[in-house]
Amino acid sequence: MNTGIGERAVVVGCGVGGIFAAGALHRHFREVVVVDKDDLSSGPSFRKGVPQGPHGHIVLKRGENIAEAMFPGFRDALRTAGGIELVTGRDMARFAFGKWSEPLDSDMTVFSQTRPLLEHVLRECLRSIPNVTIRSGCRFSDFLFDDHRIHGVSILREGRIREEVEADLVIDASGRGTGTPRWLSENGFGEVETERLGIDLCYVTGIFATDRFEDGYARLCTVGQSPPAVRGGSALPVEGRRWMITLSGRGDDVPSVDPEAFLAFAKSLPDPCVYDRISEGRLEGSVRRFKTPESFWRKYESMADFPEGFVPIGDAVAGFNPIFGQGMSVAAVEAERLGLLLDERAESGRGLDGLREEALPGISASIAEAWEGPATIDYLYDSTVGERPVDYPIRRAVFFAMQEMAEEDPVLRQLQFEVGNMLKPREALFTAEVQARLQERLASAAGIEGNP
Ligand SMILES: Cc1cc2nc3c(=O)[nH]c(=O)nc-3n(C[C@H](O)[C@H](O)[C@H](O)COP(=O)(O)OP(=O)(O)OC[C@H]3O[C@@H](n4cnc5c(N)ncnc54)[C@H](O)[C@@H]3O)c2cc1C
Secondary structure: OOOOOEEEEEEEOOOHHHHHHHHHHOOOEEEEEEEEOOOOOOOOOOOOOOOOOOOOOOOOHHHHHHHHHHOOOHHHHHHHHOOEEEEOOOOEEEEEOOEEOOOOOOOOEEEEOOHHHHHHHHHHHHHOOOOEEEEEOEEEEEEEEEOOEEEEEEEEEOOOEEEEEEOOEEEEOOOOOOOHHHHHHHOOOOOOOEEEEEEEEEEEEEEEEOOOOOHHHOOEEEEOOOOOOOOEEEEEEEOOOEEEEEEEEEOOEOOOOOHHHHHHHHHHOOOOHHHHHHOOOEEEEEEEEEEEEEEEEEOHHHOOOOOEOEEEOHHHOEEOOHHHOOHHHHHHHHHHHHHHHHHHHHHHOOOOOOHHHHHHHHHHHHHHHHHHHHHHHHOOOOOOEOOOOOOHHHHHHHHHHHHHHHHHOHHHHHHHHHHHOOOOOHHHHOOHHHHHHHHHHHHHHHHHHHOO
16 A cells, blocks of 8 residues: 655666665655666676675575565575575674684575676566666756755766656765765755774675585685785675685785786685685676775754655665675665655655654664664774774673674574674673673683783
8 A cells, every 4th residue: 555655756876775774755745767877777786876786795684684674585586596505604604703603504595696686686676666667777866956956867868868856855876986975064964973993894706606515515615814914705606606706804814806816815724714715716797896995874863954755775874894794784774764654654654754854873773783883893993984982892801702702602602693693682682691701701811811
């Protein structure tokens, strides 16, 4: 049933955030129009508008659950298209800080596939919704703005034909490169306060076809960056019986796009699992690089003034360290929250007026859920630029103690998977019993450090 809270919503950007946003809005508007500058008419392919697309993308369980709820049948469609379902802890092996994590048959699965395949499956789900129109090859060029309200967008079709699309609500899902902060500043709304964490991270990825892809072997393996060491890598089994190999580094110690140097970097990791998977493989196409100088969080909700009829979402608001695989799932949570907010407003007859006052804090709350955990790990690197919290030494000690405890305790480890997959808040880790053990461990570590 359509709540009819508005006539038309326009979503700028048909990446993962735009797809989730449209998936949440179509129940409320007579029509949802999603515009994207890229040509989206063909099947899964790397494209210019998503430069991070050639790199490893795993959607966390929370994001997957939201996708299934928004687009019933999504999981089956992804499976049929070639997505590989992996049991967390059993089919996803991790080497970090000099040792392998103990295998654990958790009750949680996630999919591994290329980002273009994931996005394609999600987009086809969206396309099947009758009141959603995807207009590809349409570049957003400006907002229609009057009387403190954004009431539509101006787009360029085929690079030259200008068209105006009126809307009751405009969503900016145009990703990291969004022009929204500049637009707000140029139109008198001021500067958006932005929290930044300088991580200076570099991903380099190649896809390899290999004869060694028998089922038992198709496990995702990761050699995690283990501070102070900055090098890491992972091998993701992807559709077409291929390996997507992503190598990472920070600062000056980064992988090369030269195929031979790429292999040498893989070989240099402290465990050979990534290198072994591709040493006899054939590189498909070229090796690609993506640099992430910083994680950022634009606090639109704290701006004194903000236009009506407008909500930014996804990477247009916050960009995370990709190593933790959160961005797409956070976008899903944001969209889900927005949908619930519209449900509530439709029910109470409040319509869209003042939506920003509730929508922007909702977006921010979704980001807050995901921001702190990874930041604690990023701060383990001296090179990370940002203001460390005053209690950082304690957080650091807690992080390492919890890692050790989880290795000894499958229940805690399962809980870590659930928190890492955004199914539970971080606080869920700290049960009374875990806190007691943690205190004991921290006290004995302090005792050891204090000994002459
Ligand atoms: C290297 C790397 C690896 C990552 N790995 C993961 C991972 O494993 N798991 C995870 O959850 N997240 C991961 N992320 C984050 C993830 O890519 C993003 O969080 C997610 O794609 C956000 O979606 P979005 O829709 O906001 O932006 P995007 O997916 O970037 O989409 C933006 C869209 O807007 C369109 N667009 C841009 N400008 C215009 C315009 N002017 N007019 C019309 N259309 C426009 C683009 O064509 C594009 O389709 C990774 C990020 C990076 C950099």
